[in-house]
Amino acid sequence: MNADDRLIYLIFTAQNKLRTYLNNAMTDDGVKVTVAQSGILFLLKEKNGRSMTELSRILGIDNSTLTGLIDRLEKARLVERNANPGDRRSSHIYMTQEGIEAANGAKRVIRRVNEKIKDGFSPEEMETFKKVLKTFFRRFA
Numbered sequence: 001m002n003a004d005d006r007l008i009y010l011i012f013t014a015q016n017k018l019r020t021y022l023n024n025a026m027t028d029d030g031v032k033v034t035v036a037q038s039g040i041l042f043l044l045k046e047k048n049g050r051s052m053t054e055l056s057r058i059l060g061i062d063n064s065t066l067t068g069l070i071d072r073l074e075k076a077r078l079v080e081r082n083a084n085p086g087d088r089r090s091s092h093i094y095m096t097q098e099g100i101e102a103a104n105g106a107k108r109v110i111r112r113v114n115e116k117i118k119d120g121f122s123p124e125e126m127e128t129f130k131k132v133l134k135t136f137f138r139r140f141a
Contacts, residue, residue: 022113031105037073038106040066044079044095045103051084051092078102 022035033041039059044050050058056066070093073079078099084090095103118126 018113018117022110025109025113026106029105029109031102031109032076033073033078033102033106035106037069037078038103038110040069040073040093041078041095041099041103041106044093045100049082049092049094051090053090055093073099 019035026033026035026038031038040055043055043058052063052066052070055070056063059066061069070079070081074081076098077096080094080096081091082094084092121129
């Protein structure tokens with residue numbers, strides 16, 4: 001097997017490098033959240049008050065992982081967790097003003113890094129790249 005045919009290795013390595021780069025870029029920019037935490041904030045910005053179950057399903061992560069992320073966001077005062085009055089076992093997550101500001105900062109960094117990803121590639125190459133990624137989403141859903 002040609003070393004360049006190790007697609008799974010290349011995909012995982014690219015993902016890890018991108019996550020590390022993004023987290024470092026956020027830190028350098030003074031953004032106080034990680035890439036994973038920013039995903040939660042983006043979802044809450046879109047629809048505040050989502051349930052933990054809804055966030056877990058959309059993000060494709062288990063409840064225990066989500067709970068840890070929410071705990072850290074709550075400790076940083078970026079979100080508030082409110083128990084569902086109809087079902088005390090479930091809670092809804094709401095962004096604070098600080099959370100909105102953190103989401104906006106993360107969005108700026110992510111946009112900048114997105115442009116860096118595209119740098120040096122033609123529009124046609126980028127369309128092919130996006131097509132490959134979208135095929136992954138369909139094939140491995």
